[in-house]
Amino acid sequence: MSVPVDEHSLCAHRRRSSRSSDADPFSEPDIYYGQEEHLKQHAQAHRRTLSSSLKRFDLTDLRDFIGNVPSRRTSHDERVQSRKFLIDVDATLETLLEREDTDHNVQITIDDQGPKVFAVGTAASNGYNRFDLRGTYMISNLLQELTLAKDYGRKHIILDEQRLNENPVARLSRLIKKCYWNALTRRIDGSNIVAVAEDPKDWTADPVPRIYVPPGAPEQYEYYKRIADAQPELRLDVQYLPEGGPTAEYVKDLNEKPGLLALAMEEYIDANTGMKDLRGVPFVVPGGRFNEFYGWDSYMESLGLFVSDRVDLARLDDYFLHDRAVRESGHDTSYRLEKVCANLATVDLNSLLYKYEVDIARTIRDFFGDKLSIPTEFRTPQNAEHGFESSAVWDRRARRRKAAMDKYLWDEGKGTYFDYNTVEQERTDYESATTFWTMWAGVASPYQASRLVNEALPKFEVYGGLVSGTEKSRGPIGLDRPNRQWDYPYGWAPQQMLAWSGLIRYGYQDEAERLAYKWLYMIIKAFVDFNGAVVEKYDVTRPIDPHKVEAEYGNQGGDFKGVSREGFGWVNASFVYGLEFLNAHMRRALGACTPYETFSKATAVQY
Structure with missing residues (x-):
């Protein structure tokens, strides 16, 4: 027998269900996992009470997460609607990696020898009923979603099945458009100058974050000097590049003072102060270890040649000439260009x-x-x-x-x-x-x-x-x-x-x-x-x-x-x-x- 529900409560529940049904299961991670209130609404609209206790969940923690559980009024046929899973993020992540990541690289691939079957609890049963996820694709997607949820500090999540069995072309397209481009976007300004200016390859006796400003950008020089003066603990060294372009001697001296080249900036109105200020113009990097501003590929060149009176000096110069040409070509490296590119x-x-x-x-x-x-x-x-x-x-x-x-x-x-x-x-x-x-x-x-x-x-x-x-x-x-x-x-x-x-x-x-x-x-x-x-x-x-x-x-x-x-x-x-x-x-x-x-x-x- 169903529990009596007054009209006011019924309308309120319908409103909650409407809000939840509007939630996009393919939202960006910061929306899907980053807004706890959204997740509570999402969860509450799909709860039903059970006479048995929950498995793998502490009921007090669960109630703290989703609030009081409304009474069940009708059956929910999960064969009609896409399933939703109620997941304890840390416990499930630990078990998943233990069972499926047999080569211990924190990825689940066809190279792993796990069973490729993993059971998760359905949200409609408060996690009591289990559903088997099968195959490398769904299980690796579960790992990815749990990793993202953990990044956003989630302890429990309601996870749409659609997020796990999404058409791979649609999933990759979505990730590229909504996530990857944003993740590959960088800017250089006062908000991150110390972090980006730190150089792990700086082997000098006293490494400090250092930025070089072109002589034609005095406003940038003043901007970074203001930051350095206001926060002396940063030890930010702000220097002008020389007028007329760097000489060979100056380039050699840079070995003793490595630093970052200031990039383009734009004016904007600071929302906190209402005043004009500068911020870095965003740019996209390739990814992986390539974390700088590239065109085709790296335009970085060797900073100097060995100075020697050896008889093979000309041959050495030719080597660097061709090597720089290869790097500039973007096709570095290839036997097509080696030792002949210039x-x-x-x-x-x-x-x-x-x-x-x-x-x-x-x-x-x-x-x-x-x-x-x-x-x-x-x-x-x-x-x-x-x-x-x-x-x-x-x-x-x-x-x-x-x-x-x-x-x-x-x-x-x-x-x-x-x-x-x-x-x-x-x-x-x-x-x-x-x-x-x-x-x-x-x-x-x-x-x-x-x-x-x-x-x-x-x-x-x-x-x-x-x-x-x-x-x-x-x-x-x-x-x-x-x-x-x-x-x-x-x-x-x-x-x-x-x-x-x-x-x-x-x-x-x-x-x-x-x-x-x-x-x-x-x-x-x-x-x-x-x-x-x-x-x-x-x-x-x-x-x-x-x-x-x-x-x-x-x-x-x-x-x-x-x-x-x-x-x-x-x-x-x-x-x-x-x-x-x-x-x-x-x-x-x-x-x-x-x-x-x-x-x-x-x-x-x-x-």
């Missing part, structure tokens, strides 16, 4: 320059009435007389560059582009995926694009998309010639994204869709099987564990405890960008972790 006119750099020239011409023509005024201090000998530039100048530059690329970089016999060695005055023979940058930039003719698709693409297309270079070009690998991360068998997000765009530009939609699907499948498979891992690069020839890379410094983005909070910048971008190339059928297949070969056979047109 001598190369590369396909990728010239493709970029061609696109700059074309884009600048179009911008001048479309947005400046074909007449861009140049301030006096920025004029060159070419535009000094008239004081402006027209699109024609940049169009001519682009045409000249295309003619030079056709002459020096295009190999008609092989139907692909190669780098040109300006010292040896010959094309190299290293087959690189940068050949497809020419399609992205639009420098390839339709004929050249067809040759690239028909003759070059088959050499680079593998299980997980495009490989950086061919195995033939890389050559043999051994103890004296180790793997380089921008060579075979590794694939990188920028190479994929530029190739997709280039293929679409020339009308090769099927090829673009196929390559995008393969790359995204590889990402989502590692995400599902390896505790939500999203890493810097992948071995695109490995179907099972492509995120395991044994080259140079290994991989970035996979060394986390419990839950990945950032992913990796350009892989995050490639995933959400790549989804735009897939039709609805492909997206559904991707969500079911269907390999491309299986999908292709299932959807092949039968004639």
Whole structure:
């Protein structure tokens, strides 16, 4: 017999239920786990009393968490509604890791030998009835959610089943858009200057946090000096960079005073004081160990050369010259560029320059009435007389560059582009995926694009998309010639994204869709099987564990405890960008972790 409920209580309960049903089970962690009142409302709307005692919960703690339990009035069919689980965070986390994390790395993956079955209590039964979570994906998602809940100080949570069995494509897309980008965003200002300026590599006798301010930013110098004077215990050393740029002697002196370069700041109104102040302009870092401001990759260079009168000084200088060029190229490192990079006119750099020239011409023509005024201090000998530039100048530059690329970089016999060695005055023979940058930039003719698709693409297309270079070009690998991360068998997000765009530009939609699907499948498979891992690069020839890379410094983005909070910048971008190339059928297949070969056979047109 049901317990009598007066009309006022019934209406109040309905209001609570309405509020709870509006709660988004896919909210960001700071909303889902960070607001205790929301969780209490969420819990109260789904309680029912039981005659038996709770298992694994202290009833007093539970009542403190969810308040008084309303009486049960009707049955709740969990087969109709998505289940919700009542979970003791610390106890469940401890038991989960003990049973399932057999390799003790605080991740639950297909490499672990646990039972891959874990029972949790349903919220509708106050935790009494148990429900089995099955499979690596759901159980690893439970680990991730419990880790986040613990981060927010939760002792007990109501957890939606939808958060555990969410379509993996939807889950990764949601995490990238709502969590990873925020986690990868940094700013430098007074709120964190001491933390970011501390340098674990500072081996000087008296390490102090130090920041260097460009001479053209006096307001930043005054800002940081104000902080240093107000908080002397910080020992913040604020210094100007020299006027006119650093000299060689000054660069060497920096070894004794390492510090941080001040980045852009913006004015804002401080809500507490109502006064104008400065704060750091936010920027996004790649993730993993790469925690600084990058463009393509690190623009950091060596701070000096060894000074010696040895006979091999010139050879040493050449080594650093080529090494700096490799770092600047973004493809660090690769046998394609090693010991020769500074001598190369590369396909990728010239493709970029061609696109700059074309884009600048179009911008001048479309947005400046074909007449861009140049301030006096920025004029060159070419535009000094008239004081402006027209699109024609940049169009001519682009045409000249295309003619030079056709002459020096295009190999008609092989139907692909190669780098040109300006010292040896010959094309190299290293087959690189940068050949497809020419399609992205639009420098390839339709004929050249067809040759690239028909003759070059088959050499680079593998299980997980495009490989950086061919195995033939890389050559043999051994103890004296180790793997380089921008060579075979590794694939990188920028190479994929530029190739997709280039293929679409020339009308090769099927090829673009196929390559995008393969790359995204590889990402989502590692995400599902390896505790939500999203890493810097992948071995695109490995179907099972492509995120395991044994080259140079290994991989970035996979060394986390419990839950990945950032992913990796350009892989995050490639995933959400790549989804735009897939039709609805492909997206559904991707969500079911269907390999491309299986999908292709299932959807092949039968004639």
